[in-house]
Amino acid sequence: MTLSTSIHGITFKNPIIAASGTFGFGEEYNELYDVSCLGGISSKGLTLHPKDGNEGIRVYETPAGMMNSVGLQNPGIEAFIEHGIADMRKFDTVLIANMGGHSMDDYITGATMLSKADIDMLELNISCPNVKSGGMAFGIKAEVAREVVSAVRKVCTKPLIVKLSPNAENIIEMALACEEAGADALSLVNTFQAMAIDIHRRKPIFNNIYAGLSGAAIRPIALRMVHSVCKQVHVPVIGIGGIYTPEDILAFMMAGATAVQIGTVNFNNPLAGKELVENLEKLCVQEGIQDINEIIGII
Amino acid sequence: MEYFDSIVLAQFQLTDEIFVLTVERKGASAAAGQFFMLKCWDKELTLMRPISIFKADEDMLSFMYRVVGEGTRKLAELKAGDTISLLGALGTGYPIGEMHGKVALVGGGLGIPPLCQTAKELSQQGVQVDVYLGYRDQLFATEDFEPHCQSIFISTETGSEGYKGFITDLLKPEQYDAVFTCGPEVMMRKVAAMCAEKQTACWCSMEHRMACGIGACLGCSIRTTEGMKRVCKDGPVFPSKIIF
DSSP states (O other), rough: OEEEEEEEEEESSSEEOOOTTTTTHHHHHHTOOGGGSSSSOOHHHOOOSOOOOSOOOEEEEEEEEEOOOOOOOOOHHIIIIIIIIIHHHTTEEEEEEEESSHHHHHHHHHHHHHHHSSSSSEEEEEEOOSSSTTHHHHHOOHHHHHHHHHHHHHHOOOEEEEEEOSSOHHHHHHHHHHHHTTTTTEEOOOEEEEEOEEEETTTSSSOOOOOOOEGGGHHHHHHHHHHHTTTTOOOOOEEEEOOHHHHHHHHHTTOSSSSEEEEEEHHOOHHHHHHHHHHHHHHHTTTTSSSSOOOTTTT | EEEEEEEEEEEEEOOSEEEEEEETTOOOOOTTTOOOEEOOOOSSSSSOOOEEEEEEEEEEEEEEEEEEEEEHHHHHOOOOOOEEEEEEEBOOOOOGGOOOEEEEEEEEGGGSHHHHHHHHHHHEEEEEEEEEEEEEESSOOOHHHGGGEEEEEEEEEESSSEESGGGTTTGGGGGGGGGEEOOOHHHHHHHHHHHHHTTTTEEEOOOOSSSSSSSSSSSSSSEEETTEEEETTTOOOEEHHHHH
């Protein structure tokens, strides 16, 4: 029985990747279990310069999920290259550097720096909903995304994943534009822009007013988006969105995903990564799946 | 730090909203000022709930908490024999080992329970402890401090018990080698300012909404004079001079 999949020449021992922003750089969860059991880890979202992130409430429970507005707090790409990578390399798993940006120049400079560093893949976040300037803007309009992905592609020597926002005007046009601009893979979806209000204080919960919704609540919509994108693009797709169980993983893979990312579930169960790897194998045996690649895109 | 299932030993309701949950410790680490993430649901709720340690005995852990929402309401429904999941002990607690002489603990509202374990650990290493407890109206946990403290000062906003007014009115920081405080931010800010004026070292315990509880998600970061700090990992206890 094989769980191993590959994306643009990079082999994942299983299709389970820790999603950016939920897993730090792996160190904290490694105190609870050996994170080398995961197929990959996508780093905390990096920006060219260090960022403090947003003020006020950053995480908030919602029905069947949660909202977050962390705002890309991170040490900056330089610090990541100097210290973070060596720490992440202690884990025997695919190392994906996730990078966000505020401007075209930021993306190009950051991608140039990370291309020279010891990472396996670059995941370009053109879709963070929690950063006021930039970020989201690149993730909304396909033509804007095409420009930034083309520019990054020119300088990026690592396999390039582009992470898409479900808030895009048209997710299929967005996916096609990124593929044409040179993305080696797509990951989707990032969080849905959402809102919560404290009626007693008569104020939004989040200082930024809007924040990103994740968890089971978004799963069926994410699955539909993954499916519809997979029908149109030729590059591998990484499915993301409220994946909690091994059954969810198989559903996203049947819809066309080559691998998946798990985020919110880590908060519900800090051992989720390890348990999903173990239980996915059991489920595949039960379902008579010899090689998990057999089921990719069967629907 | 461990993630494990435990058994509920007891649940007591102290007031309309305040409960004490006692569970088997199962060998978990636990130090004054630290907390655990708790959950008694599978996926019905997404996040675990951070609750500070009220008492840590050899075989059991107690948590005193106020029912404020759906998560704490579910915790309050637990009965002896039920299963509960714990992640902990988490965070950086009070610097008990560095203390000597005389220490004041200043608690307000639900900031009072974590100071109980703190009083116990301080007294066990020979530190003289005075405790200042500020309530709105109804007292709780007061008697739990008695075995560990030299003096207990009490205030209520309503005047129903003890001094009528704020607990900070009673505090004289110059009498102490250090002050530990936990409670509403406005109270801790006042305590920190009083300590700064008298050059008494002060530590405060911060509260924040959390997702992971272990320092990975940065959902509980706060601004300090030493940069952004994670309440769940770098705190919840911080030297007050970097916070206020």
